[in-house]
Amino acid sequence: MSARPADPLLGHATETIRVGSKSFAAAAKLFDPATRRSVLMLYAWCRHCDDVVDGQQLGHDAVPQAQHDAAAQVARLRAQTRSAYAGEPQLDPAFAAFQEVALRHAIAPQHAFDHLAGFAMDAEDARYDTIDDTLRYCYHVAGVVGLMMASIMGARDDAVLDRACDLGLAFQLTNIARDIVEDARIGRCYLPAAWLRDAGMPAGAEAVADDAHRAALARVAARLVDEAEPYYDSALDGIAALPLRSAWAIATARRVYRQIGVVVRRRGARAWDTRAGTSKATKLRLLALGGIDALASRFRTPGTRPARLWRRPGAPGPLLAADRRAAHAAGA
Numbered sequence: 001m002s003a004r005p006a007d008p009l010l011g012h013a014t015e016t017i018r019v020g021s022k023s024f025a026a027a028a029k030l031f032d033p034a035t036r037r038s039v040l041m042l043y044a045w046c047r048h049c050d051d052v053v054d055g056q057q058l059g060h061d062a063v064p065q066a067q068h069d070a071a072a073q074v075a076r077l078r079a080q081t082r083s084a085y086a087g088e089p090q091l092d093p094a095f096a097a098f099q100e101v102a103l104r105h106a107i108a109p110q111h112a113f114d115h116l117a118g119f120a121m122d123a124e125d126a127r128y129d130t131i132d133d134t135l136r137y138c139y140h141v142a143g144v145v146g147l148m149m150a151s152i153m154g155a156r157d158d159a160v161l162d163r164a165c166d167l168g169l170a171f172q173l174t175n176i177a178r179d180i181v182e183d184a185r186i187g188r189c190y191l192p193a194a195w196l197r198d199a200g201m202p203a204g205a206e207a208v209a210d211d212a213h214r215a216a217l218a219r220v221a222a223r224l225v226d227e228a229e230p231y232y233d234s235a236l237d238g239i240a241a242l243p244l245r246s247a248w249a250i251a252t253a254r255r256v257y258r259q260i261g262v263v264v265r266r267r268g269a270r271a272w273d274t275r276a277g278t279s280k281a282t283k284l285r286l287l288a289l290g291g292i293d294a295l296a297s298r299f300r301t302p303g304t305r306p307a308r309l310w311r312r313p314g315a316p317g318p319l320l321a322a323d324r325r326a327a328h329a330a331g332a
Contacts, residue, residue: 026283027253027290032245038105038152041097046115046145048094049077053119054186070123074116081112105152114144114313122188129193131227134176135169135310137190142172143312153246155238158316162305163238165312167254170231174261177224180217181272184209195220214269221271225261230309232258237302239294247297252290256283 028039052073084090084099102112118140128134146168147161155161176183176190183189184205193203199216201207208217235254239247256278263276278286 024253024256026287027249027256030245030249030252030287030290032243035153035243035246038101039149041101042145042148042152045094045098045101048092049116049119050141052077053122071120074120074123077116077119078113081109081116085109085112101152107148107151110314111144111148111151114140115148118144125187127193128190131192131195132310134173134190134192138169138172138176139165139310139312142175143168146171147312149250150238153242155241157241159302159305160238160241162312162315163235166231166305166309167235167238167250169310170228170235170254171257173224173228173231174257174264177221177228177264178260178271178276180221181209182275191220191224195223214272218267218269218271222265222268225265228258228261230306234305234309236293236297237300237305240297240300240302244294244298247294248291251293251297252287255286255290255293259286 024043028036028043031039053070055070055073080090080092080095081098084095085102087099087103090096090099098112101107102109118137121137121140126133126137128137143165146164146166150161150164155164180189180191187205189203189205189208191208196203196207196216199220201213201216201220207213232254236251239251242250259278259282260276263278264271267273267276
């Protein structure tokens with residue numbers, strides 16, 4: 001029997017996540033086959049876009065912006081994305097994969113273009129003075145990915161989408177904490193300048209990359225890890241709406257990424273001597289705990305999303321599902 005025509009796309013996507021994100025690759029194995037296929041293909045597109053803009057390969061060896069016309073690459077990615085949504089044939093495997101996923105699951109074009117806007121922020125050398133500025137960047141590069149992933153898993157309720165976005169925000173805050181020095185060495189700094197000033201540091205990538213500031217930088221990183229916590233907590237209330245295997249995968253990814261932040265915080269000034277991660281044994285433990293989280297979600301009533309959390313652009317009014325049920329019960 002001959003292979004299905006789309007099989008090379010799955011092979012490409014599987015290899016992309018294997019090399020690009022060992023943390024998410026482990027959790028992705030828990031999805032049912034159809035969902036896993038779509039999730040991997042979406043990941044491959046996101047990874048490809050990031051690599052194209054940064055001039056890197058699978059998240060490694062990024063080049064300084066001066067050596068790479070990132071703005072032109074963002075423009076090209078936008079054109080390719082429009083072509084994919086138009087149903088035109090795609091020669092690039094990452095865009096062929098994205099086209100299959102986006103059209104099959106009716107992923108809103110705005111989500112895809114919001115994601116590309118995050119890469120444009122990198123190309124434009126955006127500055128981040130406050131934590132809200134940093135969270136806006138996190139939305140574009142990760143929060144909106146949570147929205148697209150949720151679409152693949154069949155989520156349509158705005159309250160569930162809010163929680164999916166929260167998980168993306170938490171993941172990216174953790175990524176920023178883990179990669180602070182690596183990013184700074186290529187001229188990028190996503191830390192709020194106000195936080196750096198509070199820690200007695202000059203703002204900007206040059207100071208962040210300077211080993212002389214590691215103790216102060218560790219305090220800023222710990223603050224960032226703490227900032228992610230309420231978003232991880234909020235995300236846990238969203239998994240009850242997902243199919244059980246998807247809930248298990250997402251709950252496991254949540255625990256694995258959160259643990260990376262724990263490692264960064266624990267290491268202090270030595271957090272960037274080697275890349276923070278989790279061992280295979282730790283991943284197995286977190287996989288089991290993620291399963292417990294997924295099962296427990298079936299018996300837990302989601303709480304109200306804290307109003308102080310950053311809200312995704314275009315989100316509807318403040319009433320979430322739990323709030324609407326409470327209002328209905330009260331006769332509102």
